[in-house]
Amino acid sequence: MEKIAVIDRRVVIRNGEPGQEGQLQKVSDLRREPFVVLLGEPGIGKSTVFQTEAKLVGGTLLKVRQLVNGYMPPPRGTLFIDALDEYRSDGNSADKADNLALAITNADALQWRLSCRSEDWRNAADIAAIQATTGGMNIIIAQLLPLDEEEASLLLQAWGDVDPLGFLDQASRMGVSALTENPLSLMLLRKAVQRNGAWPSSRFAVMSSATWQLAHEHNSDREYEQRSPPSAISHAAGNICLVQLASGAPGIWRSNAPPPEQDDRRAFLTAYDLEVPPDLLGDMLDTSLFRGVGNAFEPMHRVVAEYLAGRALADAVAGSSDRVALPLSRAIAIITGADGRPPTELRGLYAWFAAHLSNSGDIRGAGRLIEADAATVLAYGDAAAFQTPERRAILANIDRDDPYFRSYETGSTAYGGLAGEDLADDFRRILLAPPTSQKFLTVIDVLTIGPPVRSLRSLLREIAMDPARPNWHRWRAVDAWLNGVGDQYASRLELLDELEHEPASTGREILRTHLAGELPVGMLGAQRVRSILAAFEASSDDNTVGYLFGLEARLKNEPLTALFAEPTTSWRAPTVQRRRSIEVDRMLDRVLAAYIETCEPASSEIWQWARNVGGDEFIYLGEEARKAIAKWVEANNLHQIEIFDLVLEQYQPGDRPWLLGNDFFRFAGRRVSKALVHHLLMTGAAAPATTVRRWLWRVAAFLVNGADPDPSAYWFVYEYLSERRGTKKLLHELCVTQISKAQWRYLKKRIRQRRKDEKRRQKDIYILTNELEALREGKSQNLIWAADLYFQRNHSDKAPLIDQLRADLGGPIADAIRDGWIRVATQPTEHLDTTALGTAAGENKGYGFEHVVIAGIDVLLYEQRVSTLAAAPLLSAIIALKSGFVVEAERRRVAIEDWATRRLEVNPTAGAQELTAFWSAALEAGGTSLDGLSQLAQPARAGHALAIALDAILGAKPGMQEDALKHVLIVGLSIIDNGRLRVLADAALQIDELGLRQRLLWSFVRFALDPVESRDRFLQESDSANVDDVAFLDWDGGMGKATEELDHKLVRLEVIIRIAGARSAPENRFGSGWVTNLHHLADATYGAVTTLSSSTGIEAAGC
Known part of the structure; x- marks a missing residue:
C-alpha cells in the first residue's frame, strides 16, 4: 500500500455562499464550513483527503454503506462520509440519497463531509435530499483539483522517491505531464517506471501503458462488480x-x-x-x-x-x-x-x-x-x-x-x-x-x-x-x-x-554567466563570481537583459556571504567602463537583501556588507537592501544598539554629533528607539571622562530631536538630562528647534497645499460620483487621470494599489474605475488604431488612453484572470510593449510584456500585421527606434510573429533611419532565414537613394551572410566611409557572425583587420574614460587578430 502524504490539496467551489462560486481554496479552508460535499474524478484522492482531515480534526470516517446499514458514530462530532458513488453502484440510485439523508439525521452529527465521484453526483436531486440534514444552512459543493507540481512532488516523496522533481521533470520532457496531475495516474506511471527499471523508451510507450491502466478499475471495493472490459x-x-x-x-x-x-x-x-x-x-x-x-x-x-x-x-x-x-x-x-x-x-x-x-x-x-x-x-x-x-x-x-x-x-x-x-x-x-x-x-x-x-x-x-x-x-x-x-x-x-583563456567579449561573458548559474556556489567560490560579474559588467550591451537571473537565483538559494567580504570597488571596473552596471547593481542589491533576510547575520556582518556594497556613506546601497536593513533593525531593539556602537567606533569625542547621527540615520533610518538612547546614556554614565560623557549627551539629544522623534525616547532623554548638572543649554536646544525663514515658508506652503489637495479630492469625488456608469463602461476621460494617479503611487512588485484608490476616492468609485480599465483593455476601441499609435511613437508622443489599457492589463494579471485577457485586441498588446515603462515595478512590467508577446503569438500572422503597421507608421513619422523590439527580441520571447514582422518591415522600408535599421538587422539575423536575408539585402543594395550608413549596414549584412562572395563589394562600399561611419557597424556582435565555415571565418577576420585596423591603432584600445569610435575599431581589430592567433584550423597567412 502506498504511503499517504499529508497535503493541503486545492479545491474549487462549485456551489456555495454568494460570492464563493469559482473560488480557489485549500481543503483546510473548508474546515470552517459545517456541511461540505467533495467531488472528484476517480483516483484524484478524495478518500485520502478524508482520511487525513478526519485524523486532524478528530472526526469519524465511514463509508456511506456503513452509515446507511446502521453503524452509529459518536454523536455531536464531525462525520466524514466517503464514497456515495460506491453505495449507488449496486442498484437503482433514485432513493439512495434519501436513505443517506435519514442515516445522517440519525447520526446526530454537528457537521458532515460527503465525497462522491463527479460522474455519479446528481446535483439538484442529491442536494434536495440531504438539505434536510443541515437545518437550513447552505451545503458547500467543492471539487478536488488536479495535482500541481508541488503536490505531485510531495506525493512522490512520501512514496519514497529520492528525486521527485527529477521524476516530474522527466515526465515533462517526455510530454506526459498530464499523467502527473492525478494521484492514481501518477502512481501507475511511477510503477511502470519501477517495473521496467527505467522509463519507457518513448512518449508513445508511456501513453500506451498509462491509458490502458487507466481504463481499469483501481478501487478494491468495486473490483468484482459487473463492468465493461477495459x-x-x-x-x-x-x-x-x-x-x-x-x-x-x-x-x-x-x-x-x-x-x-x-x-x-x-x-x-x-x-x-x-x-x-x-x-x-x-x-x-x-x-x-x-x-x-x-x-x-x-x-x-x-x-x-x-x-x-x-x-x-x-x-x-x-x-x-x-x-x-x-x-x-x-x-x-x-x-x-x-x-x-x-x-x-x-x-x-x-x-x-x-x-x-x-x-x-x-x-x-x-x-x-x-x-x-x-x-x-x-x-x-x-x-x-x-x-x-x-x-x-x-x-x-x-x-x-x-x-x-x-x-x-x-x-x-x-x-x-x-x-x-x-x-x-x-x-x-x-x-x-x-x-x-x-x-x-x-x-x-x-x-x-x-x-x-x-x-x-x-x-x-x-x-x-x-x-x-x-x-x-x-x-x-x-x-x-x-x-x-x-x-x-x-x-x-x-x-x-x-x-578564462578566451579574450573578453560579450559572448564569453554571457556564456560564463550561463554556466555559473547552474553550479553550486561552493564550487564557484567568491573570487570566481566576482571575476564573472566584473567582466560581464564591462562587456558590450547587446540590448538584452536577464543573463544574470540564473546566477542570482543560485546565490540567493545558496548563500555565498564571502562575495561581500571585500568592497565591490576593489573588483568592479571603473564606473566609466561599466557598460552593464544596472544589471550588476540590481543583482548585488537583491542578493544582499536576501542574505540579510535569511542568513541571520551578526550586526557587524551586515554593517560590513553594506559598507562594501554601498560605500562608506552607503550612497550606492540599493533599494532592496535598504528595505531589508530597515526590516532587520525594526525586528529587535538590540540590532539598533549594536549598529550604533559600530558607528560610534568611527568617531572621537568632540566630533560633531550630527556627523555621527547622519551616518547612523543613513544606515538604520531616522527613528531611534528608547532602548538605544538608554544604552547611549548608560554608556556615557560609565565613561570616566567628563568630556566623553557630555559628548554622548549631545549625541543623544541630536538623535531624538529630529523631525519625527519617538516620544518615549525623547522624554527619556529630556528627563535624564534634567536631573544632571550643567545641561541647561543642552535642554534648551532639546526643547527649541530654530526654524529658519525658508523652513517656515516651506511649512506654510505645505499646509496650504494639503488644504488645497483635500479640497480637490472632495471635488474629484463629487465629479466621479456623478459619472460612475461612464467609468464602468470605459467612456470617461477621467479613467486616464485615475491611471496616471495609480502608476504614480504604484512602484511595488506587490499588489497593485487599487486599495489606495479606494482609500482616496471610496470603494464604489475605485471599483468603477477598475471595471472601466478592464473594459478598455479587453474590448476594441474606436478612439485609437495601430497606425495612429505608431505615428505617436515616431513623434515620441503618447496617448493617455495607453495608460488606461496598461492599468487594466496590470489589474487582470494580478487577479490571475488570464482568460479575460485572452480576447483582448492586438492593439492592447502593442500598447503594452510601447508604454509598459509606465509600470516601474520590474516583475509586474515583465509580466505585462510577457502577456503582450503571448497575445501576438496566438495568431502569428495577425500579430505580425499589427506589429508591421505600428512600426511602419512610427518610421513614417520620423521615428529612430522601434518600440517593443527589444522586449520581443529576448531569447525566451522571440517568436513567429516577430520574425514575420521583421521580414515585412525590412522589405518595405530598407532605408529606414540608421539606428532603427541596425537594431532590426541585429535581431533579424538571429531569427530570419539566411536565404531570405540575402534576398532582402540584394534588393536593398539595388536602391540608388539608399543613405550611406544604410548602404553600409546592408552591405555588411550581405558580407556577413557570404563573406567570400561579398568581400570585394563590402571593401569598396567602406572605402569612402569615415571612422564614425565604420564604427557604427556591429563588428563584434551577431551581425558579423552569421556563417561559420573556415573560409568564411578567415575572410571575415581579414576584412575586419583591413577596415577597422586601417582606421585605428593599438594604443586606441579602450582603457579608461569615455568609449569612443576609435576604441570600438581598435577593440574589433584586436579581437580579430587574437582569434586568428588562437584558433586551430585557420591559416592566418592569407591575411
Whole structure:
C-alpha cells in the first residue's frame, strides 16, 4: 500500500455562499464550513483527503454503506462520509440519497463531509435530499483539483522517491505531464517506471501503458462488480475523444435532460449522439480517463484525448473484420483544412494519428502526414515512435514550407523524441551548414532534451567554445553538450576554466554567466563570481537583459556571504567602463537583501556588507537592501544598539554629533528607539571622562530631536538630562528647534497645499460620483487621470494599489474605475488604431488612453484572470510593449510584456500585421527606434510573429533611419532565414537613394551572410566611409557572425583587420574614460587578430 502524504490539496467551489462560486481554496479552508460535499474524478484522492482531515480534526470516517446499514458514530462530532458513488453502484440510485439523508439525521452529527465521484453526483436531486440534514444552512459543493507540481512532488516523496522533481521533470520532457496531475495516474506511471527499471523508451510507450491502466478499475471495493472490459472502455474513449476534438464540442453530456445553453455555440456531445450503450458510457466516464462534475464531462487532459483519438482514427483507417476501412484521404480530410494541414486545435490529434499509423505498420500513410506537416508531427506527437526513414523525413521537411515553423507557444519537450544516433549525420550537416536559426535551434533542442547523441559531443563543444559563433549558438550548444555527461558540475567547471583563456567579449561573458548559474556556489567560490560579474559588467550591451537571473537565483538559494567580504570597488571596473552596471547593481542589491533576510547575520556582518556594497556613506546601497536593513533593525531593539556602537567606533569625542547621527540615520533610518538612547546614556554614565560623557549627551539629544522623534525616547532623554548638572543649554536646544525663514515658508506652503489637495479630492469625488456608469463602461476621460494617479503611487512588485484608490476616492468609485480599465483593455476601441499609435511613437508622443489599457492589463494579471485577457485586441498588446515603462515595478512590467508577446503569438500572422503597421507608421513619422523590439527580441520571447514582422518591415522600408535599421538587422539575423536575408539585402543594395550608413549596414549584412562572395563589394562600399561611419557597424556582435565555415571565418577576420585596423591603432584600445569610435575599431581589430592567433584550423597567412 502506498504511503499517504499529508497535503493541503486545492479545491474549487462549485456551489456555495454568494460570492464563493469559482473560488480557489485549500481543503483546510473548508474546515470552517459545517456541511461540505467533495467531488472528484476517480483516483484524484478524495478518500485520502478524508482520511487525513478526519485524523486532524478528530472526526469519524465511514463509508456511506456503513452509515446507511446502521453503524452509529459518536454523536455531536464531525462525520466524514466517503464514497456515495460506491453505495449507488449496486442498484437503482433514485432513493439512495434519501436513505443517506435519514442515516445522517440519525447520526446526530454537528457537521458532515460527503465525497462522491463527479460522474455519479446528481446535483439538484442529491442536494434536495440531504438539505434536510443541515437545518437550513447552505451545503458547500467543492471539487478536488488536479495535482500541481508541488503536490505531485510531495506525493512522490512520501512514496519514497529520492528525486521527485527529477521524476516530474522527466515526465515533462517526455510530454506526459498530464499523467502527473492525478494521484492514481501518477502512481501507475511511477510503477511502470519501477517495473521496467527505467522509463519507457518513448512518449508513445508511456501513453500506451498509462491509458490502458487507466481504463481499469483501481478501487478494491468495486473490483468484482459487473463492468465493461477495459478494451471496450478504451475503444469507446478513443472514438468519443475523436468526435469531440473534430467537432469542437466542449464536453460530453450524459443526462437524459437537455444540456445547458452556452455562449459557446458548440453543442455538448450527448449519449444519443455517441450511440454508446449507457452501461459502457457510464463505465467509461467512471474512469480516470475523464473528469467532470454533474452531467458534464471531458477527457482528463487534452494530450490524453489527442492520443486516444489518434489511435481511434488509425484503427478506422486499418479497418477490422466487422468494419470497412476508412480511406486515408477521408481520414486526413476530417482533421485538416483546405491547405492539407491541421488547424491549430487539431495539431495534437494529427501528430498522434501519424504515430499510430506508423505503429500499426502503415509507413506510407504516416509518411504522407509527415510530408504535409512535419513540424506538427514533431512538436505535438512523439518522433521516437517512428522508424529511421520517417524520422529523417521529419527533419528534412520540418521547415520546407515555413521557415518560421517554431511558434512561440509550442513547447520544445516533444523535440527530444527525434534524438538518436541514426540521425547523427543529418544533425551534423545542419550544425555545420550556414545556420537557418529555426532549424539550427530545433536540432540543438533535440540534442539537449532527447537521449544523448554521443558522436556529436565533440562538435557541440567546438561550437560552444568558438568565440566567432553568435552568443545564442554558444550557450545552447553548451546545454546540448552537457546532456548525458557523467558529472555536470565538473564539466561546467572545466568549460569555465577554459573560457578564462578566451579574450573578453560579450559572448564569453554571457556564456560564463550561463554556466555559473547552474553550479553550486561552493564550487564557484567568491573570487570566481566576482571575476564573472566584473567582466560581464564591462562587456558590450547587446540590448538584452536577464543573463544574470540564473546566477542570482543560485546565490540567493545558496548563500555565498564571502562575495561581500571585500568592497565591490576593489573588483568592479571603473564606473566609466561599466557598460552593464544596472544589471550588476540590481543583482548585488537583491542578493544582499536576501542574505540579510535569511542568513541571520551578526550586526557587524551586515554593517560590513553594506559598507562594501554601498560605500562608506552607503550612497550606492540599493533599494532592496535598504528595505531589508530597515526590516532587520525594526525586528529587535538590540540590532539598533549594536549598529550604533559600530558607528560610534568611527568617531572621537568632540566630533560633531550630527556627523555621527547622519551616518547612523543613513544606515538604520531616522527613528531611534528608547532602548538605544538608554544604552547611549548608560554608556556615557560609565565613561570616566567628563568630556566623553557630555559628548554622548549631545549625541543623544541630536538623535531624538529630529523631525519625527519617538516620544518615549525623547522624554527619556529630556528627563535624564534634567536631573544632571550643567545641561541647561543642552535642554534648551532639546526643547527649541530654530526654524529658519525658508523652513517656515516651506511649512506654510505645505499646509496650504494639503488644504488645497483635500479640497480637490472632495471635488474629484463629487465629479466621479456623478459619472460612475461612464467609468464602468470605459467612456470617461477621467479613467486616464485615475491611471496616471495609480502608476504614480504604484512602484511595488506587490499588489497593485487599487486599495489606495479606494482609500482616496471610496470603494464604489475605485471599483468603477477598475471595471472601466478592464473594459478598455479587453474590448476594441474606436478612439485609437495601430497606425495612429505608431505615428505617436515616431513623434515620441503618447496617448493617455495607453495608460488606461496598461492599468487594466496590470489589474487582470494580478487577479490571475488570464482568460479575460485572452480576447483582448492586438492593439492592447502593442500598447503594452510601447508604454509598459509606465509600470516601474520590474516583475509586474515583465509580466505585462510577457502577456503582450503571448497575445501576438496566438495568431502569428495577425500579430505580425499589427506589429508591421505600428512600426511602419512610427518610421513614417520620423521615428529612430522601434518600440517593443527589444522586449520581443529576448531569447525566451522571440517568436513567429516577430520574425514575420521583421521580414515585412525590412522589405518595405530598407532605408529606414540608421539606428532603427541596425537594431532590426541585429535581431533579424538571429531569427530570419539566411536565404531570405540575402534576398532582402540584394534588393536593398539595388536602391540608388539608399543613405550611406544604410548602404553600409546592408552591405555588411550581405558580407556577413557570404563573406567570400561579398568581400570585394563590402571593401569598396567602406572605402569612402569615415571612422564614425565604420564604427557604427556591429563588428563584434551577431551581425558579423552569421556563417561559420573556415573560409568564411578567415575572410571575415581579414576584412575586419583591413577596415577597422586601417582606421585605428593599438594604443586606441579602450582603457579608461569615455568609449569612443576609435576604441570600438581598435577593440574589433584586436579581437580579430587574437582569434586568428588562437584558433586551430585557420591559416592566418592569407591575411
